[in-house]
Amino acid sequence: MRKTELQKFKKILLEKRHQILANAQKTLEEEMSLDINDLPDEMDLASSEYLQSFTFRLRGREKTYLAKIEKSLKKIEEGEFGVCESCGENISLKRLQARPVTSLCIRCKEEQEREERQFG
Numbered sequence: 001m002r003k004t005e006l007q008k009f010k011k012i013l014l015e016k017r018h019q020i021l022a023n024a025q026k027t028l029e030e031e032m033s034l035d036i037n038d039l040p041d042e043m044d045l046a047s048s049e050y051l052q053s054f055t056f057r058l059r060g061r062e063k064t065y066l067a068k069i070e071k072s073l074k075k076i077e078e079g080e081f082g083v084c085e086s087c088g089e090n091i092s093l094k095r096l097q098a099r100p101v102t103s104l105c106i107r108c109k110e111e112q113e114r115e116e117r118q119f120g
Contacts, residue, residue, distance in 0.1 A: 001081065001082045006076055009100050013076075013100055014073070016069055068103075071103070084103070085103045085104060085108075086104055087108055090105075091105045091106075
């Protein structure tokens with residue numbers, strides 16, 4: 001992969017990381033607590049608790065995605081970005097553009113999904 005392409009992917013990954021960290025900071029600052037005085041009845045409280053729980057689940061998913069971003073950034077630094085972890089072949093540029101954190105080529109990913117369905 002060319003250096004310009006690697007720099008483009010690095011920029012994309014850094015922007016995604018920044019966005020996830022900003023979302024996490026916003027959650028900590030604004031959405032961590034429920035003020036019972038602001039909620040006049042049990043329905044409002046239940047609705048607010050549900051929304052808070054949903055937000056925390058989203059942040060949990062973002063935490064997993066953040067780990068994949070960090071792994072991809074490390075691969076860029078080590079010169080291993082864009083190489084399938086399963087077969088060692090290059091991952092297509094189209095696949096990397098669609099999902100920069102991918103670690104498998106499309107053929108190996110499809111095989112993994114077939115196995116998951118079979119044993120799932």
